[in-house]
Amino acid sequence: MIKLTNITKRYGTGDSAVHAVKNVDLEVAAGQIMGVIGESGAGKSTLIRCVNLLERPTEGSVHVDGNDLTAMNGTELSRARRNIGMIFQHFNLLSSRTVFDNIALPLELAGNSKAEIKQRVNELLELVGLSHRAHAYPNALSGGQKQRVAIARALAPAPKVLLCDEATSALDPQTTQSILALLKELNQRLGLTILLITHEMQVVKSICDKVAIINDGELIEQGDVAWFFANAQTDLARRFIASTINLDIPEEYQQRLSAVREPGALPLVRLGFTGETVDTPLISILSRELSVDVTILSADIEYAGGVKFGFMLAELDGAPEQTQAAMTYLDEHKIQLELLGYVRRHD
Numbered sequence: 309m310i311k312l313t314n315i316t317k318r319y320g321t322g323d324s325a326v327h328a329v330k331n332v333d334l335e336v337a338a339g340q341i342m343g344v345i346g347e348s349g350a351g352k353s354t355l356i357r358c359v360n361l362l363e364r365p366t367e368g369s370v371h372v373d374g375n376d377l378t379a380m381n382g383t384e385l386s387r388a389r390r391n392i393g394m395i396f397q398h399f400n401l402l403s404s405r406t407v408f409d410n411i412a413l414p415l416e417l418a419g420n421s422k423a424e425i426k427q428r429v430n431e432l433l434e435l436v437g438l439s440h441r442a443h444a445y446p447n448a449l450s451g452g453q454k455q456r457v458a459i460a461r462a463l464a465p466a467p468k469v470l471l472c473d474e475a476t477s478a479l480d481p482q483t484t485q486s487i488l489a490l491l492k493e494l495n496q497r498l499g500l501t502i503l504l505i506t507h508e509m510q511v512v513k514s515i516c517d518k519v520a521i522i523n524d525g526e527l528i529e530q531g532d533v534a535w536f537f538a539n540a541q542t543d544l545a546r547r548f549i550a551s552t553i554n555l556d557i558p559e560e561y562q563q564r565l566s567a568v569r570e571p572g573a574l575p576l577v578r579l580g581f582t583g584e585t586v587d588t589p590l591i592s593i594l595s596r597e598l599s600v601d602v603t604i605l606s607a608d609i610e611y612a613g614g615v616k617f618g619f620m621l622a623e624l625d626g627a628p629e630q631t632q633a634a635m636t637y638l639d640e641h642k643i644q645l646e647l648l649g650y651v652r653r654h655d
């Protein structure tokens with residue numbers, strides 16, 4: 309449904325040019341939800357704005373629903389854009405128009421009759437659960453309600469594709485979940501193809517089928533969400549995954565943590581299990597075969613895209629050569645291991 313081929317976007321020229329997106333290839337199949345995740349400044353907004361040519365790529369082509377947008381003239385492009393809805397972090401509603409009139413706007417511009425507009429807007433209001441606020445003005449709405457209006461407005465021309473530019477970043481966690489649930493429902497009920505950008509892995513985990521990671525303008529990893537959680541290759545991807553799990557070092561350990569191993573201090577490690585490693589009877593192997601006792605400080609097992617993955621914060625108790633052998637064992641058995649430091653014994 310969406311096919312980006314070798315997209316590059318440079319702002320400016322010469323020495324001051326900013327290379328915001330570099331040689332990106334990306335495909336989103338019809339009916340899929342794809343999330344592009346990256347840190348601030350990675351090029352997410354630029355990339356998503358290239359899909360409907362709000363930003364014209366410096367190089368490369370953009371196909372949506374089989375049409376090459378980059379080869380179109382102005383009139384053709386305006387028509388093609390009706391097939392691509394977009395919502396934004398700050399909703400972009402017209403404050404002087406009611407909810408009803410905001411949603412009606414694209415239909416008015418397309419020349420629909422009053423009767424058609426009334427029927428369609430009422431359908432959309434019902435779809436997003438806002439029939440009771442039809443005559444309210446945007447400033448009387450909550451953030452979540454504003455985003456529902458923006459979604460209804462984006463869907464008014466019945467697009468096949470919805471682009472979401474950080475659509476939940478201005479919302480609290482609970483409202484975020486309700487908007488994500490609405491997007492998933494629209495995807496399933498209408499067969500809507502969704503491309504979203506976000507800096508939050510939780511968004512990807514909640515609703516996406518596919519994920520791509522963007523870093524410094526380049527897509528460095530992409531795949532099924534289930535595959536990704538089990539097989540992420542890059543440190544950045546692993547950091548994003550870890551960010552969905554709350555494994556903080558307890559204050560009491562924090563105070564006794566040191567970067568160097570003093571006599572008697574024990575390694576504190578964060579372990580990540582994905583795919584086949586999640587079911588390994590690891591603790592008994594370490595204690596039985598390597599004589600290392602594992603004290604678990606906290607652990608979390610989760611599911612994403614039907615795949616189990618988990619993290620554990622643990623202290624490894626044993627002589628230095630034994631704990632070193634245990635860490636080598638973990639590393640060799642594809643368990644992600646991060647040494648956080650050495651915990652001094654209580655004085």
Ligand SMILES: Nc1ncnc2c1ncn2[C@@H]1O[C@H](COP(=O)(O)OP(=O)(O)OP(=O)(O)O)[C@@H](O)[C@H]1O
Binds near residue numbers: 327348349
């Ligand atoms: N209109 C512009 N002119 C010049 N440089 C720009 C322009 N828009 C974006 N950039 C630069 O391009 C790079 C990518 O920006 P972009 O906004 O796409 O990243 P982002 O991942 O969406 O970041 P954020 O999450 O902070 O919005 C940044 O270095 C940014 O400063």
